[in-house]
Structures are given as C-alpha cells and as structure tokens.
Amino acid sequence: MAFWQSRSETTKGYATVAPPLLYAFFLLAVPLGAVLVLSFWSQEFQTIDRTFTLANYREALSDPLYRLLLWRSVKIAGATTIVTVLLAFPIAYFVSFHVPPHKKSLWIFLITIPFWTSYLIRVFLWKVILGYGGVLNSALMGLGVIDEPMTFLLYNANSVVITLAHAFAPFAILPIFVSLEKIDRSLLEASRDLGESTAMTFLRVTLPLAAPGVIAAILIVFIPTVGDYVTPRLVGGPDGTMIANMIQVQFLQLSNAPLGSALAVLAMLTVTVVALIVSLGIGRLVRAPK
Amino acid sequence: MTGPIIKLDGVHKSYGEVDVLKGIDLDIAEGEFLTLLGPSGCGKTTLLRIIAGFEEVTDGVCLISGRDMAGVPANKRPTNMVFQSYAVFPHLTVAQNVAFGLRRSKLGKAEKAAKVEEALGMVGLGGYGARAAHALSGGQRQRVALARALILEPTVLLLDEPLSALDRKLREQMQSELRRLQRQVGITFILVTHDQEEALIMSDRIAVMFGGRIAQLAPPQELYRRPRTLDVARFIGVMNVLPGEVKEKGPAGIEVRVDGLGRARIEPEQAPSGARIGTGWAGIRPETMSVLFAGEQTDRSVAEGEVAEVTYYGDMTYYDVILDGTDRPLTISMKNLIGREVLERGARTRVSWDARSIVWFGEEAV
The missing domain is CATH 3.40.50.300 (P-loop containing nucleotide triphosphate hydrolases)
Structure with missing residues (x-):
C-alpha cells in the first residue's frame, strides 16, 4: 500500500515539474551542451570535423585579438556595473528612505518606464543623443559651451558604458531597494542612540545590511553585459566592439562555429569566475558572523 | 543631590x-x-x-x-x-x-x-x-x-x-x-x-x-x-465604582451615602481630588471587601446581595456580587483558604467592607 502510494506521489511530482523541466532541458541544457561539444570539434571548409581537438581553445587563447576583446568585454561590463550600481544606490536609498510609504510603488513603477520601449529603440535613441550631430552636441554648441562637436561620445567604449548603464539601471535599483526596505528602521535609531552620526550609521549599519542587494545588483548587471551584442554593435564602433560581436562574426560571417563556440565557452567561464569572486569576496566582507 | x-x-x-x-x-x-x-x-x-x-x-x-x-x-x-x-x-x-x-x-x-x-x-x-x-x-x-x-x-x-x-x-x-x-x-x-x-x-x-x-x-x-x-482608578488594578452623594463636609473628612453600601465616613486623604456637597463616585478595591460565609461574624460594615458570577483562579476566587438596591455588580476577591467553600452562582451572601478603603471621586461623569 505504502509502496503504491509513494510511487504515485513520485509520479505526480514528476508530472508537475515535467513542463518546466522539459523546457529547461531543450532550451537551456541542450544548446549549452551543443556549444560545449562544438567547441571541441573543428571546421573543415563546409563541413565539421568531429574529432576531439583543443585547437579552438589554443587559437582563442593565443590570438591577441580574442584576448583583447575578452578583456575589453570584462572592462566595459565592469565599468558599466560600477557606474550603474553607484548611480542606482542613491536612487534606491532615496525611494526607500525619503519617499512616503504610500508613494513608493508609484516611484518603482516610474523607474521601470525605460522597459516600456524596446531595448533596440533605446540603443538607437542614445545614438541620436550622443552622435556627431546629435542632441547633446547641438545643444552644447547652441549654448556656446563647445565650438565643435565632441567625438569621444559615440562609437567607442564610453558610449557602450553609457547606453548599458541606462538600460540596466532598473535591474540594479530594484534589488538594492528591496534590501534597503528590509532594514528595520529602529536599527538606525539604535546606532544614533549609541553615539554614531548619520554618516557613521550609514557605514556601520545601512551599508552592511544592504550588501546582499548590492551583490545581487552587481551580478545582475555584470553577467548579461559581458556578453552584450546589440549595444556594442550599434554604438560601440571599432573601440567598443566586444566578445559577443566576435562570436557572431565567427558563426555567421567566417562560418567557424567551433571557434565561435570556444570563444563563447571562454566568455562564460570568465563570467563564472568574476561572479564567484564577487559573491564570495564581497559576501565575506560583510556577511553576518556564524 | x-x-x-x-x-x-x-x-x-x-x-x-x-x-x-x-x-x-x-x-x-x-x-x-x-x-x-x-x-x-x-x-x-x-x-x-x-x-x-x-x-x-x-x-x-x-x-x-x-x-x-x-x-x-x-x-x-x-x-x-x-x-x-x-x-x-x-x-x-x-x-x-x-x-x-x-x-x-x-x-x-x-x-x-x-x-x-x-x-x-x-x-x-x-x-x-x-x-x-x-x-x-x-x-x-x-x-x-x-x-x-x-x-x-x-x-x-x-x-x-x-x-x-x-x-x-x-x-x-x-x-x-x-x-x-x-x-x-x-x-x-x-x-x-x-x-x-x-x-x-x-x-x-x-x-x-x-x-x-x-x-x-x-x-x-x-x-x-x-x-x-x-480613569486612573480603573487603569490600575480593578476598582469597583458606585454612585454616591456627599452629605456633610468637615475638616475631619466627609460623610457620604453610597448606593448599596449605605453611609460612610471618608478621611480627607481618601478624597485626593477633593470633595464638595453633591453627587460623586465611591471606589472600593475587590480585596478590601469580603464575602461572609455562613455563620461568620464581623465588626465591619455589612451589606447583602446575590452572587452574579464566580471566577475561580486557583489561589483566588473572584465573585461578582449585586448588592440589594443596586444594579451594577461589585467584584470581590477572596483567597481560597483551606476549608473555605466556593459559592455558587445565584447564591445569597453577605458582604463586608472596610470604610477606610473607600476612595471618593467628586467627578460628574462616569
């Protein structure tokens, strides 16, 4: 009896998780496995040679161009993350601490407005703003602040960072906001009561307690931006090209899917390493004692 | 200091x-x-x-x-x-x-x-x-x-x-x-x-x-x-409150008549908010009153009434007693000593109290 019961319970359990499990398997695990397998094969003109080889990795790691692109991707994503989190924190802090409770959801709603337009359109808009004859340059020239258009704004790493920082701002604001909301306000009063100024209270109480949100924000911004393809393609120019653009070139223009796969695997490994360092390193600095 | x-x-x-x-x-x-x-x-x-x-x-x-x-x-x-x-x-x-x-x-x-x-x-x-x-x-x-x-x-x-x-x-x-x-x-x-x-x-x-x-x-x-x-009386502990009237006022205290309890002399310090001739309220704590059991004698003042509610706490029993001639129950607390019975609801009983424990409130409102 118990045997049948437990068996039917198990069956029911599998039936319940089957749809998302199948979805995750065919749309996440299978493509990921395919990329991994592909990266150990090689391209022979039109066909793929299915013998195991490390040649793609050797090439990816020895060619300075790939190293440069990967390193640049990490730098641009890192800069984007720092800019985004530094700008997001004050916004989240303001909404959590200085907006009346009944207006908070309205503020959060307003912060998500950038999501209402397509990502692609937002990137194009930055092109219009930052371009040679764009909004920013015309305005500053019209005001007489500058004599000729600034060229360092568009088609380089700066424009990629600006565009990505804008696109990912809500992703950083929301987790930080949530972690600030969870802080018991009497803790801040207790710190004041024990003799600490507002600034020291922020450093000794607010910031450590908001750390989980900050770590989440760092990861949420960094991980997708390392592999971003659209923004560097549209506003990056030659100096703003990132690893994802090279992967796309390998797959679609040079027809070298195995090398593209190897680059993709290396990019994923880099992200994994950085994510681990961030979550373990920063986590340890502020983690509650055991 | x-x-x-x-x-x-x-x-x-x-x-x-x-x-x-x-x-x-x-x-x-x-x-x-x-x-x-x-x-x-x-x-x-x-x-x-x-x-x-x-x-x-x-x-x-x-x-x-x-x-x-x-x-x-x-x-x-x-x-x-x-x-x-x-x-x-x-x-x-x-x-x-x-x-x-x-x-x-x-x-x-x-x-x-x-x-x-x-x-x-x-x-x-x-x-x-x-x-x-x-x-x-x-x-x-x-x-x-x-x-x-x-x-x-x-x-x-x-x-x-x-x-x-x-x-x-x-x-x-x-x-x-x-x-x-x-x-x-x-x-x-x-x-x-x-x-x-x-x-x-x-x-x-x-x-x-x-x-x-x-x-x-x-x-x-x-x-x-x-x-x-x-307000204070009701917030601190239990206070029985009965309507009454100040009949006479002198330097040695006041003479009051309290519904159900009759006449009593109240020392000046037992009327901390002052007293003037006219109606007011008498407060008396549950533990300063006693239920008299059959045959018990006392030299304190006595009134009669009916037990409206009995609440048994183990060490204490709280009786709500409605005195004859009144309509609001008074709470009386009694220690449950060995050999002391616990009265039933509806029983007739005599109640004794100590006039010295009455507090007088010269307030108008309840």
Whole structure:
C-alpha cells in the first residue's frame, strides 16, 4: 500500500515539474551542451570535423585579438556595473528612505518606464543623443559651451558604458531597494542612540545590511553585459566592439562555429569566475558572523 | 543631590493637527526608576523619544542634567535606549553589538573586550560574545540590548516597552532582574509600559498618562490606594465604582451615602481630588471587601446581595456580587483558604467592607 502510494506521489511530482523541466532541458541544457561539444570539434571548409581537438581553445587563447576583446568585454561590463550600481544606490536609498510609504510603488513603477520601449529603440535613441550631430552636441554648441562637436561620445567604449548603464539601471535599483526596505528602521535609531552620526550609521549599519542587494545588483548587471551584442554593435564602433560581436562574426560571417563556440565557452567561464569572486569576496566582507 | 536629572517643562508635541502631548511637566530625580504608564496612544512613547532625542518638542523645554536639549541630536545626548524591537544589529556578533557604542572611546582593545564581557556578565550572558546576534532568542536579544546601552554608562536609561514581546514567565524574571540591575548601577531608568502590574512591581514612581497629559504622578502604593481620577482608578488594578452623594463636609473628612453600601465616613486623604456637597463616585478595591460565609461574624460594615458570577483562579476566587438596591455588580476577591467553600452562582451572601478603603471621586461623569 505504502509502496503504491509513494510511487504515485513520485509520479505526480514528476508530472508537475515535467513542463518546466522539459523546457529547461531543450532550451537551456541542450544548446549549452551543443556549444560545449562544438567547441571541441573543428571546421573543415563546409563541413565539421568531429574529432576531439583543443585547437579552438589554443587559437582563442593565443590570438591577441580574442584576448583583447575578452578583456575589453570584462572592462566595459565592469565599468558599466560600477557606474550603474553607484548611480542606482542613491536612487534606491532615496525611494526607500525619503519617499512616503504610500508613494513608493508609484516611484518603482516610474523607474521601470525605460522597459516600456524596446531595448533596440533605446540603443538607437542614445545614438541620436550622443552622435556627431546629435542632441547633446547641438545643444552644447547652441549654448556656446563647445565650438565643435565632441567625438569621444559615440562609437567607442564610453558610449557602450553609457547606453548599458541606462538600460540596466532598473535591474540594479530594484534589488538594492528591496534590501534597503528590509532594514528595520529602529536599527538606525539604535546606532544614533549609541553615539554614531548619520554618516557613521550609514557605514556601520545601512551599508552592511544592504550588501546582499548590492551583490545581487552587481551580478545582475555584470553577467548579461559581458556578453552584450546589440549595444556594442550599434554604438560601440571599432573601440567598443566586444566578445559577443566576435562570436557572431565567427558563426555567421567566417562560418567557424567551433571557434565561435570556444570563444563563447571562454566568455562564460570568465563570467563564472568574476561572479564567484564577487559573491564570495564581497559576501565575506560583510556577511553576518556564524 | 542638586536638582532633577531630567526636567520637562510645558512639553507639547503636535504632528500637524494632532496634539500628542499637551503640556507635560515632570521632574525625575537621579537614580530614580520612573515609569510612564498609559494606554496605547496616550503619548508615553513620544515623551520617551523626546527625551532620547528622536523627536523635537513643539513647545516647552527638556533639560537633562540642567542642560537644555533643544537641537541636541540623539547621538550627542547622555541617554541610551532599549528599543521595543530590541534593535540588535543582525550582522554583528553579540560582543560587537555590545561594543557598538565604544568605537570612539579611548580604551585599548583588551580593555574594551573586558568591559564588554563585564557588561554581558551583568545581564547574564557571560560567554555569549562570539554568538551571532540573529541566532539569539527574544529574551537574549533583550539582554544584549540592555548590555549595549548600559556599557556606555548613560545618565538616563530609556526603556520602550522592553518586556512586552516576552512570554509571561520570562517577563516576570526580567522585571525583577531589571529592578536589581537598576539598584546595582544606580542609573536613572525611565520605563514606558502599558502593563499596570509591571509598573507597580518595578517603579519608584509612576506617571499615569491619558490623552497626552499626566493624570497622576505618585509612588505605586499611593497610586493604587488613592487614585485621583476614575480613569486612573480603573487603569490600575480593578476598582469597583458606585454612585454616591456627599452629605456633610468637615475638616475631619466627609460623610457620604453610597448606593448599596449605605453611609460612610471618608478621611480627607481618601478624597485626593477633593470633595464638595453633591453627587460623586465611591471606589472600593475587590480585596478590601469580603464575602461572609455562613455563620461568620464581623465588626465591619455589612451589606447583602446575590452572587452574579464566580471566577475561580486557583489561589483566588473572584465573585461578582449585586448588592440589594443596586444594579451594577461589585467584584470581590477572596483567597481560597483551606476549608473555605466556593459559592455558587445565584447564591445569597453577605458582604463586608472596610470604610477606610473607600476612595471618593467628586467627578460628574462616569
């Protein structure tokens, strides 16, 4: 009896998780496995040679161009993350601490407005703003602040960072906001009561307690931006090209899917390493004692 | 002693249209255990937060050790607070919590550690220093909050309903411990509570607050025996209230007639709010009255009535008795001595009382 019961319970359990499990398997695990397998094969003109080889990795790691692109991707994503989190924190802090409770959801709603337009359109808009004859340059020239258009704004790493920082701002604001909301306000009063100024209270109480949100924000911004393809393609120019653009070139223009796969695997490994360092390193600095 | 350690003079506090405190005058002596007692919304916590520096007065003065506290922020005041939620920092250890306020002290590392251990020992948490604060029980957090405040040797320790979240046994234990601790360190304690029993147990003096005003400020015994108003009388313990009338008034007291009890002489101090000829209210505590069992004799005043309700508590039995000629039941508490029967509901009984225990209220309204 118990045997049948437990068996039917198990069956029911599998039936319940089957749809998302199948979805995750065919749309996440299978493509990921395919990329991994592909990266150990090689391209022979039109066909793929299915013998195991490390040649793609050797090439990816020895060619300075790939190293440069990967390193640049990490730098641009890192800069984007720092800019985004530094700008997001004050916004989240303001909404959590200085907006009346009944207006908070309205503020959060307003912060998500950038999501209402397509990502692609937002990137194009930055092109219009930052371009040679764009909004920013015309305005500053019209005001007489500058004599000729600034060229360092568009088609380089700066424009990629600006565009990505804008696109990912809500992703950083929301987790930080949530972690600030969870802080018991009497803790801040207790710190004041024990003799600490507002600034020291922020450093000794607010910031450590908001750390989980900050770590989440760092990861949420960094991980997708390392592999971003659209923004560097549209506003990056030659100096703003990132690893994802090279992967796309390998797959679609040079027809070298195995090398593209190897680059993709290396990019994923880099992200994994950085994510681990961030979550373990920063986590340890502020983690509650055991 | 030179003057009060805390002096509040005409303290008003309003939030927009709402007046929370309507003129508080209060002197608190050094080393005193003072309790602010009242129902929720009476302004007691606001008053405590004004002393702590978390709220500014709308009008009036707050002096601590003779110094005007206007514009002095909480971190610059010689007060420390134990919060209702304890506000123990969850990201720190017990020792780090207790040492939180010592950051700017000039003590060396070893001296600080010794001081922390001493403070933890004082609240019965010796050896707990390395524990994570978020893993403590409610009672332990309470003690950490206490040690964290006491280690700074404040002029005044403020306690905002510190025991309300504890279960009954732990609460009673903490009450006596707090009292012992206060005597030991000699620091002025100001406790906010809505629990009248807690106030009676712990305080040197109690300020009973209603609607933003102090209704009565007195030591526990006086407060219990001679409440000034019906509100205070009903808030502290149980008070039976019967309508009555002042018949005669003289220097040696008043002569009253009370519904159901008849005529009685009342000493001047038993009418703390004064008395004038006319109607008023007589208050009498349940334990100053007795149910007379069959054949029992007494030389006290006696009335007859019917038992309307019996509530058995084990050590005590509470009877609600409706005296002949009245319509409101009086509560009478009786110790359950060996051989003493417990009366049934509906039984006829005689009731005796001591006229000296009657308190007279010359108020109009109920």
